[in-house]
Amino acid sequence: MQQKEGLRLRFPRAAQIRHSKEYARVYRRGVRVRGRWILLVAAPAEQPPTARIGLSVGRKFHKSAVFRNRTRRILREAFRLCRPQAPALDMILIPVGKEDFWKLAPVQEELQQLMGKAVKKLSS
RNA sequence: AAUGUCAUUUGGAUGACCGUGGUGGGUUCGCCCCAUCGAGGAAAGUCCGGGCUCCAUAGAGCGCAGUGGUGGCUAACGGCCACCGGGGGUAACCCCAGGGAAAGUGCCACAGAAAAUGAACCGCCUAAGUGACUUCGGUCGCCGGUAAGGGUGAAAAGGUGAGGUAAGAGCUCACCGCGCGCUUGGUGACAAGCGUGGCAGGGUAAACCCCACUGGGAGAAAGCCCACAUAGGGAGGGAAGGCGUUGCUCGCGCUGUUGAACCUCCGGGUAGGGCGUUUGAGGCGCAUGGCAACAUGCGUCCCAGAGAAAUGGUCAUCCCCCUUCGGGGGACAGGACCCGGCUUACAGGAUGGCAUUCCAC
RNA sequence: CGGGGAGUGGCGCAGCCUGGUAGCGCACCUGUUUUGGGAACAGGGGGUCGCAGGUUCGAAUCCUGUCUCCCCGA
Numbered sequence: 001m002q003q004k005e006g007l008r009l010r011f012p013r014a015a016q017i018r019h020s021k022e023y024a025r026v027y028r029r030g031v032r033v034r035g036r037w038i039l040l041v042a043a044p045a046e047q048p049p050t051a052r053i054g055l056s057v058g059r060k061f062h063k064s065a066v067f068r069n070r071t072r073r074i075l076r077e078a079f080r081l082c083r084p085q086a087p088a089l090d091m092i093l094i095p096v097g098k099e100d101f102w103k104l105a106p107v108q109e110e111l112q113q114l115m116g117k118a119v120k121k122l123s124s
Numbered sequence: 125a126a127u128g129u130c131a132u133u134u135g136g137a138u139g140a141c142c143g144u145g146g147u148g149g150g151u152u153c154g155c156c157c158c159a160u161c162g163a164g165g166a167a168a169g170u171c172c173g174g175g176c177u178c179c180a181u182a183g184a185g186c187g188c189a190g191u192g193g194u195g196g197c198u199a200a201c202g203g204c205c206a207c208c209g210g211g212g213g214u215a216a217c218c219c220c221a222g223g224g225a226a227a228g229u230g231c232c233a234c235a236g237a238a239a240a241u242g243a244a245c246c247g248c249c250u251a252a253g254u255g256a257c258u259u260c261g262g263u264c265g266c267c268g269g270u271a272a273g274g275g276u277g278a279a280a281a282g283g284u285g286a287g288g289u290a291a292g293a294g295c296u297c298a299c300c301g302c303g304c305g306c307u308u309g310g311u312g313a314c315a316a317g318c319g320u321g322g323c324a325g326g327g328u329a330a331a332c333c334c335c336a337c338u339g340g341g342a343g344a345a346a347g348c349c350c351a352c353a354u355a356g357g358g359a360g361g362g363a364a365g366g367c368g369u370u371g372c373u374c375g376c377g378c379u380g381u382u383g384a385a386c387c388u389c390c391g392g393g394u395a396g397g398g399c400g401u402u403u404g405a406g407g408c409g410c411a412u413g414g415c416a417a418c419a420u421g422c423g424u425c426c427c428a429g430a431g432a433a434a435u436g437g438u439c440a441u442c443c444c445c446c447u448u449c450g451g452g453g454g455a456c457a458g459g460a461c462c463c464g465g466c467u468u469a470c471a472g473g474a475u476g477g478c479a480u481u482c483c484a485c
Numbered sequence: 486c487g488g489g490g491a492g493u494g495g496c497g498c499a500g501c502c503u504g505g506u507a508g509c510g511c512a513c514c515u516g517u518u519u520u521g522g523g524a525a526c527a528g529g530g531g532g533u534c535g536c537a538g539g540u541u542c543g544a545a546u547c548c549u550g551u552c553u554c555c556c557c558g559a
Contacts, residue, residue, distance in 0.1 A: 009142065012155055018432065019396085054432065065168085065458055073436045080143065081437085104437060170486100171550090221540095221548090232542095233505045278542030330540050330548040331503090345486080345559060460486105468551070 011080040014047075017054030017090060022046070026054070026090050031121045035110045037101060038075070039094040042118035051086040053079050056094045070102065071095050078108040085112070087119050 017023060030043035045051060055075055057068045075093050079086070093111075095101065 010155090011143065014155070016432085020432070021395095023432070056432075066456095069458060070436090077143080077437050169551090231503090328541075343486085343559105 009080050009083060011076065011083070014050055015052050015079075015083070017052050017092070022090070023054055023056075023092065026092050030090075030092070031118055033114045033117045033121065034096065035114050037095060037097045037107055038110060038114060039096050040111075040114045040118055041092040041094070042089045042115070042122065043091075044122065045088040045090050048088040051083065051088055052090045054090075054092045056092055061095055062098055067098075074101065074104055074107055075111075077104055078111045081108055082112055082115070087115055089115065089118060089122075091115070091118070 017026070025046070026041055026043045030041040033040045033042070053076075055072050057072050057075075059068075061071070062068055075095065079093070101107070
């Protein structure tokens with residue numbers, strides 16, 4: 001029933017930043033907003049109105065590959081669930097705090113707040 | 125049954141909804157729909173060994189590195205199996221870099237006389253030779269003899285017992301150990317027996333070294349193709365040449381012959397796509413050979429293929445664990461070309477063999 | 486993926502190659518000096534040598550495994 005209203009929460013390739021050129025563009029033009037768990041680097045979308053994200057989870061964040069994979073998946077899931085409300089931005093998500101990172105709901109909440117802040121910062 | 129020991133195996137289950145990478149199909153062409161497959165026993169550490177790719181078809185010598193009982197297995201190995209020797213344990217079983225110290229060199233602190241050219245500090249002896257004294261019994265010396273005893277040390281020149289002696293000593297004998305020779309058994313490491321020698325002379329080779337065996341180098345960002353792009357940029361070197369080629373020498377190959385190839389530095393441009401890339405020393409089952417590792421044959425299955433990198437989220441029920449009864453939690457851990465090992469991490473289970481002790485029949 | 490280096494008192498380092506005593510500077514404590522403090526001088530305490538095995542009579546040192554950190558190349 002929900003499918004009919006166009007609220008399906010997908011996460012296609014077009015919503016991912018995949019090349020180092022695109023990453024470089026966001027880092028050069030973007031603004032930075034920091035929360036408890038996430039550092040968000042955001043720039044106006046290259047292909048509006050599609051919002052896109054890229055993840056940057058290095059070995060410095062956590063030693064365990066399992067933990068890093070889990071972090072990536074939570075970040076992706078958080079973005080996927082927010083996508084209908086997301087502003088047209090290209091964003092890079094960088095995790096910064098590893099305390100209590102394993103729960104989805106609070107992370108998702110923070111991501112929405114940060115996206116709002118980023119839009120304000122860009123328009124000013 | 126308890127304890128121990130050696131293996132093998134498992135690594136929460138089911139469902140609903142949303143989402144994701146590959147493949148196949150559909151398609152109203154929309155990253156839309158359907159089907160199907162989608163992390164491990166260690167995927168890990170990157171410690172060995174291969175396959176594969178390029179350099180010469182992978183060559184020679186020196187150097188360097190690794191390995192080190194014997195026989196086998198294997199594509200290969202530093203792995204595995206069996207056996208031998210040594211050590212530990214009542215036993216099952218476990219551990220061992222386990223060749224050479226009469227090729228040479230070095231080192232062995234402190235202590236001790238001495239730490240290796242066969243040693244005399246204390247002690248023991250004074251038989252033989254000799255000097256002095258003498259109460260003619262001897263006494264003290266000299267020249268000596270002696271490795272039994274003491275002490276030092278991690279280690280002191282075979283051990284124990286008996287004979288022997290001036291005191292002693294493999295000086296002699298018995299047993300044990302050791303060396304050498306022979307015989308027998310074994311493919312062999314080695315073992316057993318017999319004879320013989322009279323001890324043949326410390327430790328360290330994970331000190332240098334010697335011996336035997338093994339190893340050419342670089343790595344999937346290897347390498348090949350397509351597309352795009354600067355630019356015919358500047359400086360220096362440049363023929364007894366340059367490059368492949370890395371420590372050296374040789375050899376081989378490619379390239380070039382007078383403003384050129386090529387090399388170095390500076391400056392500039394790319395860094396997209398495809399192949400390699402998953403059918404393989406492959407898994408499972410059965411049979412045969414072998415003590416075993418393993419091999420052979422037959423049958424059967426297709427079992428991730430990403431590339432800023434896919435397996436996730438939410439909820440429910442059950443199963444375990446902890447609980448302060450509210451609840452909290454689910455071992456170690458995530459492919460990056462692929463295999464064979466090794467090493468390390470691992471909650472809780474399951475199965476089997478063997479040993480010791482106890483109980484019952 | 487490949488290569489290199491480090492781990493020693495609280496901190497920064499030496500000793501390791503060539504095995505037997507763990508040392509130096511700063512810091513700390515006590516005393517002298519000073520009216521007091523600093524400085525100076527004298528004395529003192531403090532180290533499982535990252536961890537686990539092995540070789541050796543003996544290991545910070547030699548060998549093997551392992552953990553952590555740092556640096557380079559592509």
